[in-house]
Amino acid sequence: xxxxxxxxxxxxxxxxxxxxxxxxxxxxxxxxxxxxxxxxxxxxxxxxxxxxxxxxxxxxxxxxxxxxxxxxxxxxxxxxxxxxxxxxxxxxxxxxxxxxxxxxxxxxxxxxxxxxxxxxxxxxxxxxxxxxxxxxxxxxxxxxxxxxxxxxxxxxxxxxxxxxxxxxxxxxxxxxxxxxxxxxxxxxxxxxxxxxxxxxxxxxxxxxxxxxxxxxxxxxxxxxxxxxxxxxxxxxxxxxxxxxxxxxxxxxxxxxxxxxxxxxxxxxxxxxxxxxxxxxxxxxxxxxxxxxxxxxxxxxxxxxxxxxxxxxxxxxxxxxxxxxxxxxxxxxxxxxxxxxxxxxxxxxxxxxxxxxxxxxxxxxxxxxxxxxxxxxx
Amino acid sequence: xxxxxxxxxxxxxxxxxxxxxxxxxxxxxxxxxxxxxxxxxxxxxxxxxxxxxxxxxxxxxxxxxxxxxxxxxxxxxxxxxxxxxxxxxxxxxxxxxxxxxxxxxxxxxxxxxxxxxxxxxxxxxxxxxxxxxxxxxxxxxxxxxxxxxxxxxxxxxxxxxxxxxxxxxxxxxxxxxxxxxxxxxxxxxxxxxxxxxxxxxxxxxxxxxxxxxxxxxxxxxxxxxxxxxxxxxxxxxxxxxxxxxxxxxxxxxxxxxxxxxxxxxxxxxxxxxxxxxxxxxxxxxxxxxxxxxxxxxxxxxxxxxxxxxxxxxxxxxxxxxxxxxxxxxxxxxxxxxxxxxxxxxxxxxxxxxxxxxxxxxxxxxxxxxxxxxxxxxxxxxxxxxxxxxxxxxxxxxxxxxxxxxxxxxxxxxxxxxxxxxxxxxxxxxxxxxxxxxxxxxxxx
Numbered sequence: 057x058x059x060x061x062x063x064x065x066x067x068x069x070x071x072x073x074x075x076x077x078x079x080x081x082x083x084x085x086x087x088x089x090x091x092x093x094x095x096x097x098x099x100x101x102x103x104x105x106x107x108x109x110x111x112x113x114x115x116x117x118x119x120x121x122x123x124x125x126x127x128x129x130x131x132x133x134x135x136x137x138x139x140x141x142x143x144x145x146x147x148x149x150x151x152x153x154x155x156x157x158x159x160x161x162x163x164x165x166x167x168x169x170x171x172x173x174x175x176x177x178x179x180x181x182x183x184x185x186x187x188x189x190x191x192x193x194x195x196x197x198x199x200x201x202x203x204x205x206x207x208x209x210x211x212x213x214x215x216x217x218x219x220x221x222x223x224x225x226x227x228x229x230x231x232x233x234x235x236x237x238x239x240x241x242x243x244x245x246x247x248x249x250x251x252x253x254x255x256x257x258x259x260x261x262x263x264x265x266x267x268x269x270x271x272x273x274x275x276x277x278x279x280x281x282x283x284x285x286x287x288x289x290x291x292x293x294x295x296x297x298x299x300x301x302x303x304x305x306x307x308x309x310x311x312x313x314x315x316x317x318x319x320x321x322x323x324x325x326x327x328x329x330x331x332x333x334x335x336x337x338x339x340x341x342x343x344x345x346x347x348x349x350x351x352x353x354x355x356x357x358x359x360x361x362x363x364x365x366x367x368x369x370x371x372x373x374x375x376x377x378x379x380x381x382x383x384x385x386x387x388x389x390x391x392x393x394x395x396x397x398x399x400x401x402x403x404x405x406x407x408x409x410x411x412x413x414x415x416x417x418x419x420x421x422x423x424x425x426x427x428x429x430x431x432x433x
Numbered sequence: 434x435x436x437x438x439x440x441x442x443x444x445x446x447x448x449x450x451x452x453x454x455x456x457x458x459x460x461x462x463x464x465x466x467x468x469x470x471x472x473x474x475x476x477x478x479x480x481x482x483x484x485x486x487x488x489x490x491x492x493x494x495x496x497x498x499x500x501x502x503x504x505x506x507x508x509x510x511x512x513x514x515x516x517x518x519x520x521x522x523x524x525x526x527x528x529x530x531x532x533x534x535x536x537x538x539x540x541x542x543x544x545x546x547x548x549x550x551x552x553x554x555x556x557x558x559x560x561x562x563x564x565x566x567x568x569x570x571x572x573x574x575x576x577x578x579x580x581x582x583x584x585x586x587x588x589x590x591x592x593x594x595x596x597x598x599x600x601x602x603x604x605x606x607x608x609x610x611x612x613x614x615x616x617x618x619x620x621x622x623x624x625x626x627x628x629x630x631x632x633x634x635x636x637x638x639x640x641x642x643x644x645x646x647x648x649x650x651x652x653x654x655x656x657x658x659x660x661x662x663x664x665x666x667x668x669x670x671x672x673x674x675x676x677x678x679x680x681x682x683x684x685x686x687x688x689x690x691x692x693x694x695x696x697x698x699x700x701x702x703x704x705x706x707x708x709x710x711x712x713x714x715x716x717x718x719x720x721x722x723x724x725x726x727x728x729x730x731x732x733x734x735x736x737x738x739x740x741x742x743x744x745x746x747x748x749x750x751x752x753x754x755x756x757x758x759x760x761x762x763x764x765x766x767x768x769x770x771x772x773x774x775x776x777x778x779x780x781x782x783x784x785x786x787x788x789x790x791x792x793x794x795x796x797x798x799x800x801x802x803x804x805x806x807x808x809x810x811x812x813x814x815x816x817x818x819x820x821x822x823x824x825x826x827x828x829x830x831x832x833x834x835x836x837x838x839x840x841x842x843x844x845x846x847x848x849x850x851x852x853x854x855x856x857x858x859x860x861x862x863x864x865x866x867x868x869x870x871x872x873x874x875x876x877x
Contacts, residue, residue, distance in 0.1 A: 101762070108761035126754040133762065373743065373750030375773050384743050386750060404751035406743060 057165070058098050061137055064091060065165050065395045068365065069172045072393075075364055082364035087392050088119035091399050098137035102398050120369060120378070124388050124400035127342045130158035137396045138163050147219035147341040160219065160341050166396040167222075170344040173393040174223045175230060177363045181335055181348050182231070182271070182300065205236030206258035208250060208274030208282060214242045219341040220304065224273050233268070235261075240278060250278060252285050259293055259327070269298035272327065276303050277311035279319060284311075286326040294328035301329045304337035304346075336360075338416055342401050344393035347413070359413035366391040370409035371402070384408050384417065434499055436603055441619035442595040450621060452631035458617045459587060459635035463558055466585035469611035475545045478581055478612075479531040485601075485608045486526030489519065496604040500597060505739065507596035508569065510698060513736040518697050519597075521853045522570050530856040531581070537857050538866040545582065551877075554870045556582035557637030557660065563623070563651055564598065565643040566591030568697045571664070571860075572598045575640055580605070580612065582869055587617045587632060591643075595620040623647060626654075633659060638869055640664070662868045664861050667702035667819035670709065670787065671848055672807060672833065674825035678714025678721065686824045687721065689849025691728040693822055694777075696852035698738050699792045703820045703844075703852050706790040707797035709807045718800035719767060722781035726769030729777035729794060738776045741793050748791035749775040756780045785810030804833065808840055815841050819861065824848040 068087065075082045093113040096103050102125065106112055111123045125135060127149075136143070142163045149158035162170065182203075207224045215221040221238075228236050239255040240248050259270065272295070274282070279301075286293070301323050314322075320334050338360050339346035347360035347368070362368055369378050370385040379385040387407045390400050407414035436443055441450060441458060488494045497519070504515045535542040543549040545556070560579045564572040572588065576598065579586040590598055599618055606613025621628055623643075629651075633639065638660040641651045648663040655661055671693065677686050693705050708725075710718040753775075759766045765783035778795040782788075785806045788797055801807050811818065821842045825833055834845040843862030844854065859865055 105758045105761045108757075124754075125758055126751060128751065128755045129758050132755070132759060371750075373746040374775055376750075386747050402751075402754055404747060406747055 057142055057163070058094075058137060061094050061098060061395055062165055064094060065169050068392055068395060069169055072169075072172045072176050072363075072365055075176075084364065084367060084392070085119050087365070088122060088367075088390060088399065089113075089116070091392060091395065092116060092119075092122045095137065095398060099135065099398065101133045101135050119367070119390060122390065122400045124390075124402040125398050126402045127158065127340065127404065130160060130342050131156040134159065134161070135398050136161040138166070145222075146217055147222070148217040149341050157217075158341055160397055163396065166344070169393050169395050170219075170222075171226050173345045173363065173365065175226060177346060177348070178223075178227055180363075181302070202233060202268060203231050203236070203271040204258075204261055204268045205232040206255065206261075206270060206272045207236070207238045208240055208255065208272065208278035209238060210240045210242045210248055211238035214238075214240075215248070220275070220339065223339070223346075227271075227273065232271075240274075248275075248278065250281050250285070252282075255282060255285075256291070259295065267296045269300070270295045271299065272301045272329070274303060275305040276314075276316075276319060277305070279303050279323065280311040280314055283319075283322045283326050287322075292326055292328070299327075299329050299333065301327065301334045302337055303334065304339060340403065342394075342397075342403075343389060343391050344395075345389075345391045349416075350413075352410075357410060357415075359410035359415050360407070361413040362389065362391075365393060368407075368412070368414055370407055370414055379409050381409050381411060387414060387416075434503060436499075436599070439606055439613060440599060440602060440617055442590065442599050450619060450628055452627050455587075455619070455628050455631040456635065458619075459559060459632065462585035462587060462615060462617055463635075465611070465614040466558060466583070470580075470583045470585065470615045473583060473612075475535065475542060475581070478583065479528055481605075481609050481612060482531070482577060482580060483526050483528055485604050486523040488608070489523045489604065494604075496600045496607075500600050504596065507593075509739040509741065510568075511737045511739045514695065514698060514739065517736065518568070518570065518852070521696075522573060525856045526577075534857045534865060535581075538864055539870075548873075548875050552872050552874050554582075554872055556584040556870050558585060559635055559637050560584035560586045560869065561632055561636040561639045561659075562586065562588040563639065563641040563643065563647070564588055564590050564594065566594035567700045569594075569597035569601075570697075570701070571642050573601050575642070576601060576605075576616065578866055578869065580615075582866060584638070584869070585615045585617075587619070587636075589623075589629075589632065590618060590620045592620060592622045624650065629654065638662065640869075660868075662863075667817055667843075667861060668787075668789070668814060669703050669705050669818065669820040669822070669851055670707050670811065671705045671822040671851070672804075672824070672837075673708055673710045673721065673848065674823070674829060674833065675711035675714035676826045676829065677824045678711065678716040678718075680715060683716045683721065683724065686848060687724045687728050689822075689824065689847070690721075690725055691732055692849045693851040694725075694729060694794055694796050695732050695736050695738075698741075699790070699794050699796070701852060703854065704792065705796060705820075705822060705851055706792075707787065707799055709785070709799050709801050709810070712800045712802055718798065719781050722767065722779050722798035723769060725796070725798060726777070726779040729779065730771065733771065733776045738794050741775070745791065745793055746775050749778060749793060749795050752780075752791055752795065753778055756782070787811045787814055804836060808836070811840075818842050820844040820846060820851050820854075822846055822848040822851040 096106055096113050106123045109123050116122055138161050143161040145162040147160045205228050209221050212221050212225045237258050239258050240250050243249050320331050323329055323334055324331055336349040337346050345366040347362045349358050349360050351358050367390045369388045371388050372379045372385045384406055387403045387405045406417040489497050501512050505512055532542050539554050541549045544554045562575045602616045602618055633655050636659045640662040641648050642664045645665040648665050652661050690708055710721050712718055753770055756768045760768050767781040769779045771777050781798045785801050787810050821837045823833055837845055
């Protein structure tokens with residue numbers, strides 16, 4: 057294990073835990089340049105790309121210049137500083153039909169960073185968008201503790217290579233009651249599906265009688281499956297007051313697509329969770345931090361925001377430069393928590409720049425293929 | 434644009450179409466066809482179609498001028514690309530070519546007019562077209578074939594794609610108003626059940642061009658009496674034989690390859706996604722790729738690519754970013770790309786497996802040792818290939834064509850002509866007119 061990267065990981069974790077997210081100061085630029093130099097040094101696959109672009113620690117003066125690698129490259133190359141023997145875990149991109157999945161390698165230390173990053177960020181979301189300091193003042197336990205979880209994905213045993221399932225498992229361990237459960241499973245084709253009986257049992261758990269709030273975590277397509285089932289059975293649940301729903305991810309041909317507003321309306325109708333208690337996450341296996349959709353208090357506009365240790369830039373696909381506020385481009389993320397892989401990640405998702413966040417353009421909203429020539433995105 | 438209101442597509446955008454309007458338009462079309470179109474002689478129709486084409490080819494023609502002036506905004510193609518595409522299209526309209534088409538399809542030029550050699554052919558009374566949105570030629574060709582068979586026609590254009598079919602229909606109307614009254618054009622987003630149910634109820638035959646799921650959706654909703662003719666998604670590619678990779682012929686072949694990429698900005702099913710280039714020619718395959726890049730750069734200054742959507746642009750940027758990174762790792766991957774734009778991209782890759790291009794002038798050049806490698810590389814798209822454009826000396830062209838034909842390609846042509854099929858072209862390997870009509874045999 058590279059000592060400098062390990063030391064960086066330890067300092068980053070400390071920074072993440074102490075940064076009074078989301079209002080604290082975080083020395084992002086310094087961290088970013090230091091990490092770039094370390095990744096350039098220790099990640100040979102990445103170094104070749106940087107060198108070919110003539111962007112090296114000698115020439116890069118500010119973090120936005122750090123060369124980003126496309127998410128699709130994780131399918132082609134081993135973008136890691138970890139030696140084969142050090143890799144204890146690998147996260148694959150979701151999707152069952154891909155011949156070559158993305159591979160994001162992890163070790164104990166990198167997982168610790170991932171877990172710190174996801175937890176500190178999630179904690180803020182679940183505390184109803186209050187800064188952690190404010191939560192602490194009121195007694196964090198009251199906000200964080202004792203949720204009844206229903207997780208609409210397969211369990212970590214069934215999906216050991218899913219970064220999302222790993223994240224849900226960490227959340228379950230941190231704040232779920234012991235019988236909180238995963239209600240999905242992996243079918244014979246490798247696709248994720250729901251065990252509706254188990255899901256229904258989890259959502260109508262006897263704990264509800266004691267008004268323990270439910271936290272339902274799942275992908276957008278798993279919610280569509282669940283809502284279709286509830287509609288078919290004509291079942292309308294009323295989760296206890298204070299219950300929350302978190303949905304993430306696109307559809308990727310695994311269920312019928314549904315505009316987000318419609319999905320949220322149906323969640324409200326069939327689960328009895330009001331819209332303000334539904335929150336959306338944006339993440340991927342190639343990252344170690346997530347963005348959550350928040351409402352800007354001043355303008356009322358909703359946008360995805362990363363935590364202080366990850367920054368986003370919206371890049372014009374035509375010019376490769378950052379777009380102006382309100383314009384659309386490709387989402388590029390600089391995620392310091394990707395310590396042992398590559399911090400600068402170029403996604404192929406489109407977003408509208410909203411100040412320092414972005415509004416995600418759902419895949420379903422993208423133009424339909426036109427005409428007679430086959431194209432794949 | 435100041436065109437008279439002949440067609441539903443001429444109505445202002447705020448006018449809302451109803452199923453009653455569609456049904457009533459179909460009634461009118463059928464009545465007009467009985468009066469004005471069915472009694473006409475084939476020679477007469479061919480004459481008018483050729484006159485229309487001659488007019489379109491004149492620089493001062495008002496429909497051409499409108500097409501070139503407003504086309505870039507309406508269609509997303511630059512003026513030179515539109516000009517070239519439309520000229521290539523209308524140049525096919527000659528009496529000889531129409532005769533050849535009729536003979537090919539019906540064995541005689543007279544069978545639409547009466548019995549000839551024991552048979553005549555009958556066209557559907559109302560032919561409905563569900564047209565695709567990517568490029569105009571297939572829609573114009575559908576209207577032309579329908580006029581030739583003397584069917585009344587209702588064309589449903591994709592949202593935002595009625596501009597050129599409209600101009601063409603107006604030009605027919607101007608040349609012969611009676612013929613014009615047998616055409617109807619409208620524009621709406623596909624899948625509008627109300628309007629489409631009304632339309633399909635009146636149709637004798639429905640042609641659909643577009644995505645496979647569009648075809649399936651339409652087919653499932655047709656009444657039993659309506660014949661279905663579908664043209665689904667297809668792809669094309671080129672093959673360059675080592676014999677033509679010589680210093681004295683390379684420039685010409687590169688220019689032809691560029692013609693095929695530039696035509697309609699590579700948007701049609703006849704446009705090449707990639708060129709397979711044989712190795713060990715006098716000029717190496719990567720040189721071919723670099724020369725093609727240079728040629729595309731030059732073309733951008735004279736036949737610029739049109740505006741594309743942010744999604745299309747993002748698809749190109751994502752692919753470029755991947756190949757740029759791979760190029761840093763592998764000597765056998767190279768990338769040439771326009772600066773500060775996605776206008777053109779050439780990816781050279783030692784990987785015979787066919788890859789879909791994001792199009793809009795993004796093309797792969799793939800070196801292969803021999804033809805066998807190409808056939809293996811395109812195995813996954815068997816049955817989905819329209820055109821193979823070949824650059825090879827005359828003595829090997831036919832043999833290569835035979836091999837691609839047996840493999841399943843439905844059209845083989847010389848490189849440089851991929852987007853310019855003749856009037857007699859059998860779309861997707863199906864008869865050009867034969868699927869539209871019915872025969873009556875007579876035994877004396």
